[in-house]
Amino acid sequence: MITINSAMQQDNIKQLLEAINEEDITYKFKEKKGIQLIFDVTGDRDLAVRKAKDAIKATDWGHVLYFNVV
Template identity: 70%
Template sequence: MIIVNSAMQQDNIKALLESLTEGEIKYTFKEKKGIQLIFETTAEDKEKAAKLAKDAIKNTDWGRVLYFNVVSQ
């Protein structure tokens, strides 16, 4: 499971991560708690999944200026 903490662009983050696949890593939106977006991931290495999600968000036009963080659990 990974958690994306962001107060803005939540719909864009959900759409981006649910459409993102790299190798065996896929993301499924689970729930929203306040500013937390919780995703299940198929990745064995949760840290790698968190880094991939963070990089994907940063590589968007809106993600470059977005204040957010991604943590694995």
């Protein structure tokens, strides 16, 4: 499980991550708690965190977005 903290672009983050299926890493949105988006992940958790960060930063809106992934 990973948590992404972001006050903005939450719907875009959900769509982006649920579309990823690389290196046996998949994301499935589980729940929202305030600004936290909680995802169940398959595969290596540390790799999933890095891939999520990289995927968000690679978008037009992600490189200016304040967020963190834990």
